[in-house]
Amino acid sequence: MNYTTKNTNTDSYSIFEIAGPIMIGPSSSHTAGACKIGQMARALFHKQPGKVTFILHGSFAEVYQGHATDKALVAGIIRLKTGDPKIKHSFELAAKKGIEFQFKKGNLGPEYHPNTAKIIMEKNGRPNMTVIGSSIGGGKSKIVKIDDFPVDLNIQAGFKTIVVWHDNNKTHLTQLCNKIEKNGNNIHNIQTTTISKEAISIINTDGPDFTLSEIKKLEKQKGIKEIRSLIKLQQ
Amino acid sequence: MTRVYQVMQEAIQKGLKDKKSSSFGMASDNAKLSFKLLEKNQKTLLSPLAIKAMAYAIATGEHNCKMGRIVAFPTAGGSGVIPGSIIATQEEWELSEKKAINALFTATGIGLIIAKQSTFSAAKAGCQAEVGAATAMAAAALTEMRGGTPQQAINAAALALKNKLGLVCDPLGGLVAVPCIKRNGLGAVHALGASDLSIAGVKSFVPFDEVVQAMNNIGDLMSEKLKETALGGLATTKTGLKIREKMKLPKIKKR
Ligand code: SF4
Numbered sequence: 001m002n003y004t005t006k007n008t009n010t011d012s013y014s015i016f017e018i019a020g021p022i023m024i025g026p027s028s029s030h031t032a033g034a035c036k037i038g039q040m041a042r043a044l045f046h047k048q049p050g051k052v053t054f055i056l057h058g059s060f061a062e063v064y065q066g067h068a069t070d071k072a073l074v075a076g077i078i079r080l081k082t083g084d085p086k087i088k089h090s091f092e093l094a095a096k097k098g099i100e101f102q103f104k105k106g107n108l109g110p111e112y113h114p115n116t117a118k119i120i121m122e123k124n125g126r127p128n129m130t131v132i133g134s135s136i137g138g139g140k141s142k143i144v145k146i147d148d149f150p151v152d153l154n155i156q157a158g159f160k161t162i163v164v165w166h167d168n169n170k171t172h173l174t175q176l177c178n179k180i181e182k183n184g185n186n187i188h189n190i191q192t193t194t195i196s197k198e199a200i201s202i203i204n205t206d207g208p209d210f211t212l213s214e215i216k217k218l219e220k221q222k223g224i225k226e227i228r229s230l231i232k233l234q235q
Numbered sequence: 236m237t238r239v240y241q242v243m244q245e246a247i248q249k250g251l252k253d254k255k256s257s258s259f260g261m262a263s264d265n266a267k268l269s270f271k272l273l274e275k276n277q278k279t280l281l282s283p284l285a286i287k288a289m290a291y292a293i294a295t296g297e298h299n300c301k302m303g304r305i306v307a308f309p310t311a312g313g314s315g316v317i318p319g320s321i322i323a324t325q326e327e328w329e330l331s332e333k334k335a336i337n338a339l340f341t342a343t344g345i346g347l348i349i350a351k352q353s354t355f356s357a358a359k360a361g362c363q364a365e366v367g368a369a370t371a372m373a374a375a376a377l378t379e380m381r382g383g384t385p386q387q388a389i390n391a392a393a394l395a396l397k398n399k400l401g402l403v404c405d406p407l408g409g410l411v412a413v414p415c416i417k418r419n420g421l422g423a424v425h426a427l428g429a430s431d432l433s434i435a436g437v438k439s440f441v442p443f444d445e446v447v448q449a450m451n452n453i454g455d456l457m458s459e460k461l462k463e464t465a466l467g468g469l470a471t472t473k474t475g476l477k478i479r480e481k482m483k484l485p486k487i488k489k490r
Binding site: 013015018019020021022023024025026027028029030031059062063064083085087088113114115135136 | 236238239242298299300301302303304305306307308309310311312314339340342343346347350351354355356357358359364406408409410411412459462463464465466484
């Protein structure tokens, strides 16, 4: 025996991620996890997309129909919860809302978890957004890429998470953090990814919920482009 | 956790009543059939408690397969084992709901250890990480519920998981139905057995933590074809290929 203890997993789990989620079957990683990827993608894009392309990788590509992965991804995009029986009818519901969607199989590369989807969201008058999300088991999911930025974004119960698009300037980010703390939110951790002059930061806080108007106010700060809140998904 | 318990109960009841067949007929009324073993007072090898556990676990699995609401505990594919064994024991031994809910917390504790050190993703480690993990969690929970010590509980988890190591994920047509549903039914009985052994004083030679590491190691060594891709094992038997054809899935290339 020459293997050693390997901690493959740095993700933290809450009790109800083990004893849950309460969900519509049949598969936690292919149905509930896929729904959560869709929900996160939608929260990041914010607006309802007009067209969505899903590229399915690995096991997602092989068995998506049987597990209703396709329905669950679309359900997430239209903000259905994992336990909502309407997931079964997500295609019709999305079509009614005027959302076009298509599925393709693709190999994203060996660095991705076998249960991964790339989601391209389009809407007239807005830049497209591409999000890559992985369903890592038991219904837990994370976003690993937003456009070209590698990230590690998941919905952690107990935290209020915001995602900030900003310029690569420490002072601007510090100013933003000061404002957040003034609101009465403690900043738990910040994860920043930068590509030349641009950056995305994921800020986990605890304290009161951010209201939409607070977010809008924070967005006015110099050097900050956009802020998205994932709070609705964390309740 | 009370809500979790309620959803489990609902899923069992709905699963027992439902006679409808799922698409491709892979889930039907097996829960009902198993439960009838009790009603008819037939001669059975297993105790009524074990039969009930089996029937309840299958009921949950079938309900899940038909896109019903369940608790993914720890995953949807392995969601029958824990409610099946715990709720059957609670009923047969006339224990309080509180006891059952406490047991669910114990199961969660074991689950946290597995999640931290390994995975629940069959795409990473096969079915040992789904149904296998569920039996370990259930065995510990049952042991606590019947008054065992924490040591006995974790030992029961080790016994259960050890015996599910190497279990691959090879669902027909990629649907969570065959073999998943019945793996849950027999998995529930497996958990009861592990708990009985542990209470009897049988010790797992390999401690639980190490069994979890072994599971991880086996997962790494396992072929991708046996990890939730439906490209090997039962999925590519004659019957499995027929289902693929019916589902209009692409033909599997022969190597
Ligand atoms: S065979 Fe695969 S899909 Fe079925 S329960 Fe096991 S891990 Fe889940």
